[in-house]
Amino acid sequence: MKTKYQITTFLIALTLLFNSLQLKATNTIIEPDSDKDKLIIYILRNILTRSHYVVKDINDDFSEYVYNEFINGLDPNKRYFTQDDLKEFSKYKYKIDDQLLNEDISFYNLVYSRFQSKIKNAKSYYGGLLAQSFNFRKNENIDVDYEKMPFAKNENELIDYWRKQLKLSTLARIQSKTEKQNAALEKDPKTKVKSFKELEKESRLEVLKSMDELYYRIEELENDDWFSTFLNSVVGAFDPHSTYMPANIKERFDQDMSGKLEGIGARLVQKGVFTHVYELVSGGPAWKQGELEPEDIILEVAQGNEEPLDIVGMRLDDAIKFIKGKKGTEVRLTVKKKLDGSTKVISIIRDVVELEETFVKSSIVEKDGKKFGVIDLPKFYISFDDENYRDSAKDMEQEIERLKGEGVTGLIIDLRNNGGGSLKTAIEISGLFIDKGPIVQVKYRDQDPIIKEDVDPKVQWDGSVVLLVNEFSASASEIFAAAMQDYGRAVVMGGNQTYGKGTVQSVLPINQFTKFDEDLGAIKMTIQKFYRINGGTTQIEGVYSDIAMPNKYSYMKFGERDLEGALPWDKVKRANYNQTNSYQNFADVISNSKKRIAENKKFNLINEYAKWLKENQDDTVFSLNYKSFAEEKSNQEKEVEKFDTVFDYTSNLTFTSPTYELPSLKEDPVLADKRVAWHKSLSQDIYISEALNVLSELKMNNTYNAIVKH
Template structure:
């Protein structure tokens, strides 16, 4: 303790006033926390949560000793996901709960284990912070050895004793320090940033109320059943609807806290974050600034505080420092400036483009349509025949595309995270006569077949569906149905997201005689299956033609979430496939593989995928400054060469017409987009899964020179569609000559 006080004095002498406040927090921190008593309603909340999960969750698993053991592990990992705080002796001490948590929770409603374990957790948090503070004052931060650090210790062994824990804490501190140094901060700035981070963590975790701890605890139990189930405390439930509405103001992103980082879970179509083209799911926000003010470090800050900082008045500026998802180098940050906006419905509705491609081989020019569908939406307040919906909007666009004589259509679902199940069924009906679209299975095994009952078809021509790892839920049902019927060629990443479950939110007060708010439980109640009987859960939809993509190797999608429910099958529904594409799939794949093997964009993507795989397999990061600088220089050189190659390309040889729903009602087409609008711009970037990015450092060099905004996946989907049109045309010509139709 004397050593720590000496370090505290040294830091106090060099740190400004705000950092001195952080030092004060650490100086007053306790290292022997006493467990608090549970809240007055906690006993009832525990019993109800345990009972509902056991009886009403889709899995129908009894809350027994096996679940109890997993419950304990989940809670420990929820508090200490990087396994750097709890010692093996702590885990051994708490192992008695493996045999008793089911009885304590379900029968007695005793949540005292949550507070006992949390008190020990706080002890370790404070011990780490004090140790780090001492190192900041006394350590010489030189990075010239071959030392390495594993920033992802989710599967690692916990430290066996305090000595081993301190060795881990020291290595982590050196990793944090080097990241800040590579971000070109001075030693004083680095000290201040890291000190504030640890002080904030101590302050935030020490101030957590019992209901917040209970929420972590019972959500850990729910996560044993599946990762989409969770307990919401009273305050969380009260803010639930408000937060959903407020999400429409700001940057348009759904955020969560993962391993101390505020993480982008999904982007609202048409929102500032999505429009910027610089942010994608699983990116981490490490700093936030209001307008031109200084950045504030938000690592380990409570999620609601980060959200408050990101939200703000309409048309004001918020600046974010983003740590990209597909990097293990925590110094590889980029700054993104966004203007807060209200996300309007028209920003998130279906849109279309017509590509007018030049004549080839003596043939006339050809038009193909692309419909960008960001979600499956519907106006729930208006259920009349012509109410606003995905299906009615897409039908209008299809009618316009048909009038303009497109030879084929691409449905772009790459950023479609789902939405209304009813709309997924109705939209499928625009492309098939009638029949089953999706099967839904209840916990008791009851299977319901949801069908399209309208024999009318809005479009019967060549069809390609473009997907990504971010296409989820309702978009998977739509793509899977048209794949089962053989109605469309599905093209894209190695699979879609793989979320094939349905959740419900039940307020616990419904099951208790009390006026006190007990919070709510969100839990899984159903599972989706395709008409063919295959679940969309976990595996998602496997495209007919898989394109090279870094996403194919990234840890995104349901399969990357611990505890995700399994994939399985049920008997297929009775339906009549149309098999419009199956005769041509082998030839379509062959042609696509030949093209992507030589295409410079896909060559680049393969190179980036190989680099990402190498980093992913290594799992550790070098703490050698020279090595890290060389790695950065190599990446910047690659980006510069990529940018040079893109800029040297000729202007596009095709015309593009943009169609909104308003324009779809008007005769003719608007003027084609100017060539400059086909080049890189914030409003015209493709979804993150398809963007070939140029580093921010390179982009700053000559901002006035636009760079071609390449979208390799859409380009190849268009070529596949042209191949399909060509093959169908040949088949039709042969049929005509032989008298077949």
């Protein structure tokens, strides 16, 4: 759940902490000329121990976590440190907690100093290895699950790690060049063919150039950049959503969402040396293109047909400069897919991302002689600075009123990929479907839950409702879905369960706690936990669908439950509420849908595809023998061929815009084109089709209608 970053009045204890820290930091503990790094540690330690949702002792277990996270954060691919280094580092393994309590950064200084010397050695390692051909006839493998791989025993083994990684990079380029050459030969038999030796040399030189560029950027990084990695190891020990943001990252966080789209409609975050896709903006270029997904890792960026630039290790600000660009230009992203770990080149045509596409929109469809409405809710948006500006609750209320005027008898509300937003609007939107009552429980550290209620007795929609969710429906989406499920007001359909993020973070600028001229960045800290009105938290478990439909994420590791250190599931007292008893045939409709899904060949194929993706995700071993590598790749391509049509689907349904929107479509051809594309995608969406089947079978209970109308 995204919250406004300023310190607010809701936490009196935090205000007291602010006053206390400011006094100590400026007058007592930290002298004006003290080291900036120590000052940041002092402030972070006090904020976290006093105000984070979790009460966590800074002890030996905490020290061990920071020790492992910082070392792995600096060296995720096991390229620098050896077990001899770790033996020296280990004297601090259970002392970091004591150091933090005394603003002592000896551990950081030792590891950072060693890391800098290793970076200098790296140039000679990769330079020497790439100066000569690799033996591609040798039968050997590499396991790219670096998390499980031990650190090298000594320098000789470390160099062999380097050799295998560079050999794999070269091998992948040779294979790509060979495939392109073969494709060109098919089109034109007179195409000049390069020998394996020529392709191998070209590939090695490209890998060398890529490594040179990488280490040029790494050498530009300063102490602040690496110290941020250490601070995040400390802050992350509390939970995975609490992070330290240095000044440049905080500035970007402070911008409005529209300022983060950067030409392709994706919000990016940096984790260690990698640039990750955090979310896609509905209607943006990447969203329309359809291949880029949240949690993918961007490895290289190319401008059109130019040579790709390796962005691993690059500052996020610099990476974004290469990814963004003018409308109509092409950017080619080399991406490591979260789903199966494969590497894929994705071409995206940059465009101006229209904010309008992030707002509520609706469509109308007829089925079995009845009209139904489909409402797309991309996020729970609100403006904190302008109360008169549109927000998702006002827009939903208005959209429902318009659809009622069209004579629709049921609603599908699409929450797929909705990562959350404003708690206030989630509560108000929930209130559109019940008369009044509790919606969610919010709990601060060591306090009883606060029940947030819908107090407006008006029911905007008393008809049937289906909510579509998936594994990326999170936070505010889960609050809305959970409330509708607990009241029995809607059928929840989609993935097995939603994301499972039941925590709230607040962003606090560190300079508010001390008088310091330089911007010290900010801390994003977990301060609250959400609970359903039935008592269970949405944390970890999320919301389980009433009707689970197979999708490509069905067997993958996704969601809060797969994050190390995520806060646990628990429960509080049930809120006082009564179910709406909305439907006569709820259980029968659920049963009918499950039977249809089980017997549907397309859903069965999707389920097979999901299992195949899971198997490939678990397979992290690659052959470094050219012949075997090529055979493995060929076999994988043959396997995936049977899934070429997995998501090919067309219904006989026609989706149209509501009447109020028709004049706008005549005046705005761009908007008209967008609606045509959206309506086409709805007609080809098997999940929408099954949701309509469910909606058409639901029968409202007359008692419920009588209650809400009374």
